Amino acid sequence: MLDHVPASGCDTRPVLRERGQREVFCGLTGIVWMHRKIQDAFFLVVGSRTCAHLLQSAAGVMIFAEPRFATAILDERDLAGLADAQEELDRNVARLLERRPDIKLLFLVGSCPSEVIKLDLHRAAQRLDRRFNGVRVLNYSGSGIETTFTQGEDACLAALVPELPATDAAQLVIVGALAEVVEDQWRRLYATMGITNIAFLPARRAGEMPAVGQGTRYLLAQPFLAETARLLDARGARHIPALFPLGAEGTTAFLRAGAEAMGVGAGRFAEATAAAEARARAALEGPRARLAGKRIFFFPDSQLEVPMARFLTRECGMEAVEIGTPYLHRAHLAAEMPLLPAAATLSEGQDVERQLDRCLAARPDLVVCGLGLANPLEAQGITTKWSIELVFTPVQGYDQAADLASLFARPFARRDMLRV
Numbered sequence: 001m002l003d004h005v006p007a008s009g010c011d012t013r014p015v016l017r018e019r020g021q022r023e024v025f026c027g028l029t030g031i032v033w034m035h036r037k038i039q040d041a042f043f044l045v046v047g048s049r050t051c052a053h054l055l056q057s058a059a060g061v062m063i064f065a066e067p068r069f070a071t072a073i074l075d076e077r078d079l080a081g082l083a084d085a086q087e088e089l090d091r092n093v094a095r096l097l098e099r100r101p102d103i104k105l106l107f108l109v110g111s112c113p114s115e116v117i118k119l120d121l122h123r124a125a126q127r128l129d130r131r132f133n134g135v136r137v138l139n140y141s142g143s144g145i146e147t148t149f150t151q152g153e154d155a156c157l158a159a160l161v162p163e164l165p166a167t168d169a170a171q172l173v174i175v176g177a178l179a180e181v182v183e184d185q186w187r188r189l190y191a192t193m194g195i196t197n198i199a200f201l202p203a204r205r206a207g208e209m210p211a212v213g214q215g216t217r218y219l220l221a222q223p224f225l226a227e228t229a230r231l232l233d234a235r236g237a238r239h240i241p242a243l244f245p246l247g248a249e250g251t252t253a254f255l256r257a258g259a260e261a262m263g264v265g266a267g268r269f270a271e272a273t274a275a276a277e278a279r280a281r282a283a284l285e286g287p288r289a290r291l292a293g294k295r296i297f298f299f300p301d302s303q304l305e306v307p308m309a310r311f312l313t314r315e316c317g318m319e320a321v322e323i324g325t326p327y328l329h330r331a332h333l334a335a336e337m338p339l340l341p342a343a344a345t346l347s348e349g350q351d352v353e354r355q356l357d358r359c360l361a362a363r364p365d366l367v368v369c370g371l372g373l374a375n376p377l378e379a380q381g382i383t384t385k386w387s388i389e390l391v392f393t394p395v396q397g398y399d400q401a402a403d404l405a406s407l408f409a410r411p412f413a414r415r416d417m418l419r420v
């Protein structure tokens with residue numbers, strides 16, 4: 001088990017639950033990083049011009065690089081039921097697959113409009129899957145009605161899980177989209193401990209997704225994968241509880257939980273990881289000097305807030321005022337919760353006006369929030385950090401610990417420079 005971590009279930013801290021106006025992305029945004037991760041997948045959003053506009057804004061300059069995502073726009077005729085939307089969708093998909101023979105996995109991604117008119121994308125995916133040989137067609141929803149930001153990744157991976165081949169072989173699967181450098185690092189570390197039966201979900205290519213079954217033990221590399229975990233459990237795989245791999249402490253706890261589950265002894269584990277952990281701790285000294293003693297306030301966004309706050313308070317010496325998360329999965333955060341500072345308010349959900357009032361009254365040194373709130377808060381003299389960068393930048397693992405801390409230190413550096 002983890003060192004210094006009380007057994008799960010004993011954390012009884014109060015949680016402020018709020019429901020009201022929200023300032024968050026919908027799950028479609030997940031496409032921006034998922035399409036880079038699975039290199040022969042294509043994401044076809046079935047939605048409105050609003051959805052297309054959101055993707056273009058979130059993806060920034062990437063839209064000029066022949067990306068593997070697009071929007072099939074539902075127009076007035078579809079919405080009024082005058083056109084057969086299923087037929088039009090089939091036509092669009094046929095044209096797309098003809099032009100892009102490199103696509104091996106196609107996701108039909110539901111949106112608010114496709115859900116409101118009850119377009120059955122599940123049936124459409126099954127039909128198209130039968131029609132196009134060699135291309136897997138699946139569907140999930142990234143709509144704002146059903147998903148918040150990173151839950152788009154959860155919905156995408158959850159669509160994959162029932163399709164994975166079956167195996168009863170003993171193996172370790174790491175779940176959650178990670179940067180390739182991070183995967184390679186962990187593979188190397190585990191190989192030095194003698195663990196080579198290790199796989200990642202999602203894999204880099206559609207044809208390389210891991211098989212799962214009774215012998216599978218899995219680690220969640222991201223805190224927002226509730227549905228994916230539920231479906232893995234249903235396939236007989238077993239979750240390994242751990243801290244999330246943020247910071248030196250988090251990465252060691254995460255990797256150690258995996259190693260223990262695969263029967264590696266403490267000595268061998270320490271031997272393999274001690275140097276990398278020491279390097280990470282040393283690299284943290286620089287950003288820590290800037291962050292120590294600063295007060296931080298998290299608006300809810302990605303569900304990464306709880307492990308981030310644990311890392312920033314324990315390894316960078318920050319103080320947390322409020323840790324807001326869109327959704328608090330108590331079971332998956334069981335190891336994290338007891339490590340949060342007792343004085344911090346933990347809030348779930350959002351009523352943005354009330355939260356802004358709390359934030360302005362507290363006058364924190366740094367606020368982590370979405371783009372919609374960042375500039376207005378800066379105008380009030382409050383330093384901010386855009387939360388979206390935290391999911392677009394490789395932040396997991398030893399070598400990324402200092403980069404992660406630097407993301408939070410940079411706004412202070414900028415403010416100091418502008419002051420001079």
Ligand code: SF4
Binds near residue numbers: 026028048113144145
């Ligand atoms: S899915 Fe819904 S919330 Fe997301 S961009 Fe489309 S309309 Fe907006």
